[in-house]
Amino acid sequence: MCSCESPLSARLRQLADAGLTRRRRRLDSPTAPRVLVEGQEMLAFASNDYLGLANHPDIVAALARGAREWGAGSGASHLVGGHLQPHATLEKRLAEFTGFARCLTFSTGYLANLAVTPTLATGRDDAIFADRLNHASLIDAAQLSRARQHRYPHGDMAALERLLAASAAKTKVIVSxxxxxxxxxxxxxxxxxQLAERFDAWLVIDDAHGFGVMGPKGRGSLAHCGIPPHPRVLLMATLGKAAGVGGAFVAGSEIAIEYLLQKARGYVFTTAQPPAIAVAVLKSLEIIAADEARRAHLQALIQQLRAGCAALPWRLLPSETAIQPLLLGENDKAIALMQGLWRRGLWVAAIRPPTVPPGTARLRISLSAAHSAADVARLIDALREMA
Ligand SMILES: Cc1ncc(COP(=O)(O)O)c(C=O)c1O
Structure with a gap:
């Protein structure tokens, strides 16, 4: 072992001793409820393919057509020479779909989040107000900014109000x-x-898990809650979850988006996504808007799972979305239940710290419109067997 490796090796041992070593599972078939995982046939509840579009034939065909017509890569960053017609069309379509004035696309949601908050809040005179359970990419984005950081307890609006009232920051950014x-x-x-309005703050919303699933036509969580597009709101959503392809976008006012285009490092200093991805996402958006039946079926599966799990000794966290976490508490309990399901041919991810707070290890049951009622019944039966 090289001497510089030995501290890493010690840290890897610590992770293993704490039962926190992670391992990847290799899929030998495309993403779907029924997958071959390392040669073994499994029924999976482990993807974010909430609408079952990741292997939709029309989207796959659009991706292939996009590659034939536009080539494999974009060749440059958007500002240098990599902004192709499919990118421009997708931006326009996403703006129409979400109702915001303008959009920018990004290669990943992680990158989109890194691009937004540190561009709005830059110096010590600025402040970021973030929910404690925000996604890692939003936490990392706040770390990239030199602004003061305030993290409020999960969903605690009274705490957020107090922090905003006490802040003299020049620019305030609420992120959730x-x-x-x-x-x-x-x-x-x-x-x-309302708080953003009252305290004249930006509101940055990450709708990675609501876009396509929530709201009329799948327009997302803001539309679901009846919040119209507004110049103080920036909406980020990913295109690799419900949309089934990859990448992300940020929607906002004309001025906010123009400012990001000029200044956001995560937009300026990176190669634009392959244009074929934009062609595929355009097809996916058509399906998302038109196919209400997928969302209705997903909702029915959510109700079925919640009713079926009501008598289990473990609690499903309150959730009306495709993400249904079964709270186990200790890491080894979550692992044991995951392994028990695995032996029964069911794949559900166990989530442990640091992804979730200590003592709240869980199974993250992820439902998709591609699941059948029989698939969900099989999962419920297996959980009951192990209770
Ligand atoms: C809430 C949230 N935001 C952002 C991301 C990052 O998006 P992407 O996977 O496109 O990088 C994820 C998950 O991956 C997420 O769960």
Whole structure:
């Protein structure tokens, strides 16, 4: 072992001793409820493919057509020479779909989040107000900014109000997941918006898990909560979850988006996504808007799971979304239940600290419109067997 490796090796041992070593599972088939995982056939509740679009034939065909017509790569960053017609069309379509004035697309949601908050809040005179359970990318984004950081207890609007009232910051930015990725609950978006108005703050909303799933036509969590597009709101959503493809976008006012285009490092200093991805997302948006039946079926599965789990000794966290976390508490309990399900041919991810707070290890049951009622019944039966 090289001497510089030995501290890493010690830290890897510590992770293993704490039962926190993670491992990847290799899928030998495309993302779907029924997958081959390392050669074994499994029924999966472990993806964010909430509408079952990741392997939709029309979207796959659009991706192939996009590659034939526009090539494999964009060749440059958007500002240098990599902004192709499909990117421009997708921006326009996403703006129309969300109702915001303008959009920018990004290669990933992680990058989009890193691009937004530190561009709005830059110096010590500025302040960021973030929910404690925000996604890691929003936490990292706040760390990239030199602004003061305030983290309020999850969903606690009274605490947020106190922090905002006590702040003399020049620019205030409130940042929150819309649907919390490991809890599945919805942020109090209407109250967040009211506080942003009252304290003249930006409101940055990450709707990675609501876009496509929530609201009329799948327009997302803001539309679900009846919050119209507003110049003080920036909406980020990913295109690799319900939309089934990849990448992300940020929507906002003409001025806010123009400012991000000029100044956001995560936009300026990175190669634009392959244009074929934009062609595929355009097809996905058509399906998302038109196919209400997928969302209705997903809602029915959510109700079925919640009713079926009501008598279990473990509690499903309150959630009306496709993310249904079964709270176990200790890490080894979550692992044991995950392994028990695995032996029964069911794949559900166990989530442990640091992804969630200590003592709140859980199974993150992720439902998709591609699941059948029989699939969900099989999961409920297996959980009951192990209770
Ligand atoms: C809430 C939230 N925001 C952002 C991201 C990052 O998006 P992406 O996977 O496109 O990088 C994720 C998950 O991946 C997420 O759960």
């Amino acid at each position: 997941d819309a649907v919390f990725s490991m809890d599945g609950d919805l942020a109090p978006l209407a109250q967040l918006f």
